[in-house]
Amino acid sequence: MFDTFTLARLPEADEDLRAQVRDLVARHVAGLPADRRARSWQGFDADFSRALGAAGLLGLTLPKRYGGQERGPFARFVVVEELLSAGAPVAAHWIADRQSAPLILNFGTPEQAERYIPAICRGEALFCIGMSEPGAGSDLAGVRTRAERTEKGWVVNGQKIWTTNSLHSDFMIALVRTSGSPEDRHAGLSQLIIDLKAPGVTIRPIVDLTGDAHFAEVFFDNVELAADALIGEEGQGWRQVVAELAFERSGPERIYSSVVLLDAWIAHLQAAGRRDCAGLVGQLTAELATLRAMSIACTARLAAGESPVVEASIVKDRGTGFEQLLPQVIGDDLAAHPDEPVSAELYRTLLYVTHIAPSFSLRGGTREILRGIIARGMGLR
Amino acid sequence: MDDLLEPFARLLDDVAAVRAWEAGAPCDDAWAAITDSGFLDALVAEAQGGAGLTLAQIEPLVRAIGARALPLPIAETMVARALLADAGVAAPAGPIVLASGAWPVPGALLASHAIVAGTEGLRLVALDGQREPTGVHGSLAARIAADAPGVALPPAPLRAMAAVLRAGLIAGAAERLTELSADYANTRVQFGKPIGRQQALQQMLSVMAEDMIATRIAAQLGMAAWPDVAIPAAATAKITASAAAARLAASAHAVHGAIGIAEEHDLNLLTRAIHAWRLADGSEGYWSAQLGAARLGSNQASVDWLRGEVFA
Numbered sequence: 001m002f003d004t005f006t007l008a009r010l011p012e013a014d015e016d017l018r019a020q021v022r023d024l025v026a027r028h029v030a031g032l033p034a035d036r037r038a039r040s041w042q043g044f045d046a047d048f049s050r051a052l053g054a055a056g057l058l059g060l061t062l063p064k065r066y067g068g069q070e071r072g073p074f075a076r077f078v079v080v081e082e083l084l085s086a087g088a089p090v091a092a093h094w095i096a097d098r099q100s101a102p103l104i105l106n107f108g109t110p111e112q113a114e115r116y117i118p119a120i121c122r123g124e125a126l127f128c129i130g131m132s133e134p135g136a137g138s139d140l141a142g143v144r145t146r147a148e149r150t151e152k153g154w155v156v157n158g159q160k161i162w163t164t165n166s167l168h169s170d171f172m173i174a175l176v177r178t179s180g181s182p183e184d185r186h187a188g189l190s191q192l193i194i195d196l197k198a199p200g201v202t203i204r205p206i207v208d209l210t211g212d213a214h215f216a217e218v219f220f221d222n223v224e225l226a227a228d229a230l231i232g233e234e235g236q237g238w239r240q241v242v243a244e245l246a247f248e249r250s251g252p253e254r255i256y257s258s259v260v261l262l263d264a265w266i267a268h269l270q271a272a273g274r275r276d277c278a279g280l281v282g283q284l285t286a287e288l289a290t291l292r293a294m295s296i297a298c299t300a301r302l303a304a305g306e307s308p309v310v311e312a313s314i315v316k317d318r319g320t321g322f323e324q325l326l327p328q329v330i331g332d333d334l335a336a337h338p339d340e341p342v343s344a345e346l347y348r349t350l351l352y353v354t355h356i357a358p359s360f361s362l363r364g365g366t367r368e369i370l371r372g373i374i375a376r377g378m379g380l381r
Numbered sequence: 382m383d384d385l386l387e388p389f390a391r392l393l394d395d396v397a398a399v400r401a402w403e404a405g406a407p408c409d410d411a412w413a414a415i416t417d418s419g420f421l422d423a424l425v426a427e428a429q430g431g432a433g434l435t436l437a438q439i440e441p442l443v444r445a446i447g448a449r450a451l452p453l454p455i456a457e458t459m460v461a462r463a464l465l466a467d468a469g470v471a472a473p474a475g476p477i478v479l480a481s482g483a484w485p486v487p488g489a490l491l492a493s494h495a496i497v498a499g500t501e502g503l504r505l506v507a508l509d510g511q512r513e514p515t516g517v518h519g520s521l522a523a524r525i526a527a528d529a530p531g532v533a534l535p536p537a538p539l540r541a542m543a544a545v546l547r548a549g550l551i552a553g554a555a556e557r558l559t560e561l562s563a564d565y566a567n568t569r570v571q572f573g574k575p576i577g578r579q580q581a582l583q584q585m586l587s588v589m590a591e592d593m594i595a596t597r598i599a600a601q602l603g604m605a606a607w608p609d610v611a612i613p614a615a616a617t618a619k620i621t622a623s624a625a626a627a628r629l630a631a632s633a634h635a636v637h638g639a640i641g642i643a644e645e646h647d648l649n650l651l652t653r654a655i656h657a658w659r660l661a662d663g664s665e666g667y668w669s670a671q672l673g674a675a676r677l678g679s680n681q682a683s684v685d686w687l688r689g690e691v692f693a
Contacts (some may be wrong), residue, residue, distance in 0.1 A: 001556060001559060001560055001563075001590065001593070002590070005594055005597075005598075006598065007598050007601035007602055007605070018429075049508055081684060085683070085684040085685070086682075095479060103623070151679065217416040226410055235405060256684075259683055259684065260681055263682050263683055266676070266677065266683070267680070269677060270677060270680060275674070275677060277673070278669075278670050278673030278674045278677060279666060279669045279670045279673055280669070280673065281669075281672075281673035281675070281676050281677055282668065282669030282670055282671065282672035282673030282674070282676065283619065283620060283624075283669040284614065285617075285672055285673065285676045285683065285686075285687070286599075286616060286617040286620035286621055286665075286669065286672055287620075287621070288601075288683060288687065289602070289613075289614075289687050289692075290595050290598065290599040290602070290617060290621045291595075291689045292684075292692070293598045293601075293602050293692075294594065294595060294598050294689060299596055303642070314590065314591050314594055316628075317587070317588075318591045318595060332423060335558055351553065366582070368580075369586075371583060371584045371587035371588070372580070372583060372587075374590055374591070375577075375583035375584075375587045375588035376588075378563045378586060378587070378590055379561075379563055379567065380563060380566060380567060380577040380578070380582075380586060381577070381578060381583070
């Protein structure tokens with residue numbers, strides 16, 4: 001079962017990217033406290049993203065003719081791993097680099113690729129994903145935002161919600177209904193690139209339980225778009241979204257969301273001279289190592305040109321489970337020593353990760369949906 | 382690699398007689414066939430008359446043994462014969478187990494010899510009179526005296542070597558347990574439909590698949606280096622495999638219901654084997670303490686430490 005999902009190695013040639021990333025990270029991130037760095041891929045810093053683009057560290061999987069580096073998924077893994085390990089603020093370019101550019105490359109026209117991908121590679125075109133709606137969460141067939149054809153192109157009406165980084169983004173790739181109704185399920189869905197500065201777009205931030213406002217509601221009131229806003233084929237939006245989600249679910253960001261907390265805790269144990277929790281440290285270290293090997297194995301399937309939907313679901317489900325376990329067991333360990341002082345920074349980091357952790361298994365597909373995908377891959381149903 | 386695995390898997394299917402061995406039948410004919418196949422010297426250097434393969438190359442063979450829940454110490458004998466060849470000690474003809482501590486050694490009742498890690502280093506020990514059955518129903522494990530006399534051997538990380546083999550065996554058993562459970566869930570009908578259509582079952586089976594894949598990849602990580610099996614990678618392999626083993630056995634039984642408990646159903650061959658391998662050569666708790674102590678000795682970030690120590 002899943003016979004090609006086996007140990008793979010990062011090519012030596014891609015390891016040389018680490019020094020370059022470290023150099024940039026040291027200049028932009030070193031001074032940030034752990035509770036800021038723990039925000040990692042929700043931390044927004046457009047200057048940092050542009051600096052990465054200028055250094056050739058974005059668009060690593062994309063063709064050179066569109067400003068990419070043409071180095072492949074392993075190179076991207078190395079760069080992303082370095083950024084997440086350091087807790088660098090990567091939100092600005094994250095979605096564009098990870099999934100919007102590959103989507104445009106795979107399904108868009110050469111003109112669309114020419115218009116958007118070079119800007120993405122420079123860290124200058126920021127994208128968000130318009131999938132969820134008030135009535136369509138896990139069940140995206142329930143999408144009701146509509147795009148009607150006009151003489152000049154499209155007119156869009158409807159609403160998206162929980163749209164990460166939409167407030168700071170330039171464009172949204174939205175899943176909309178271009179024909180039929182929710183009763184038609186996945187038929188009649190299409191993907192459009194929406195310029196978020198177009199008249200009729202209203203973005204209302206939603207503050208989350210940590211006090212951040214990384215996601216928002218986005219309203220479309222007769223938003224007029226040119227005909228070439230359509231990405232790929234009309235009516236094929238669902239198939240394109242499934243391919244896109246394999247990119248979203250397979251990366252190392254699905255194992256490292258709590259790694260800043262893990263490192264802060266280990267530093268605390270070392271400073272306190274405490275060794276009574278070596279077993280827990282070892283258990284968590286082994287799981288991180290196994291997840292890293294699984295994530296590299298999944299990256300190898302991407303590098304082989306596959307769309308590893310089931311493999312990515314396996315890594316994401318197990319990875320987010322680990323990310324959520326960390327604040328739970330680290331909180332227990334620290335509070336099991338109530339007479340041992342914990343720094344304000346570590347305490348804030350612990351509570352930030354504790355509070356945001358439920359989102360890890362919601363964003364990009366819930367645990368229950370992923371397990372349904374894995375079950376289908378096993379031949380069940 | 383299929384050139385290696387396919388004939389080996391055929392050989393295992395030809396010789397396997399687990400129930401007969403557990404009932405006390407000898408394994409001499411099976412062992413003769415395995416010896417004739419030449420696989421036992423897979424890890425012995427070519428200059429010493431072996432195939433000169435690495436542990437990573439025979440990893441699929443170890444999984445094939447695990448998938449059949451074979452108690453014969455074939456993988457252990459491959460490692461033992463490589464250690465003996467390096468030491469210039471003639472290998473005995475029979476099966477050899479690796480005894481890395483005081484815990485009962487799986488398959489020891491089928492073995493003629495053991496490499497024993499005693500207080501004064503490694504020794505090759507002939508097992509006549511040196512082993513004590515456990516009394517567990519069907520078990521071919523036995524305790525081997527740590528001070529048993531034998532031929533002294535040069536130092537080697539015996540427990541880590543044994544641990545990565547256990548992880549590979551667990552990975553093989555995990556694959557078979559997951560397949561059997563998915564098949565059963567697709568065919569067993571209750572409430573008018575296959576039980577595999579119940580979301581509760583699908584959720585449990587998908588977690589089994591995750592544990593199976595994690596164990597496979599962690600075991601491959603543990604077996605990546607040879608002959609210098611690295612302690613942090615071995616620890617990672619055994620921690621992941623042993624922790625998953627208990628969950629996999631529990632879930633497989635939960636899916637199968639009462640029939641899986643019946644002795645005549647093959648499920649228990651796999652679940653008894655996977656529990657024995659989980660507990661042998663250090664459980665997840667033992668290796669977690671080892672790995673954690675090593676990790677706490679470094680002030681590197683976790684990703685850097687893993688890259689240097691586990692993925693070296």
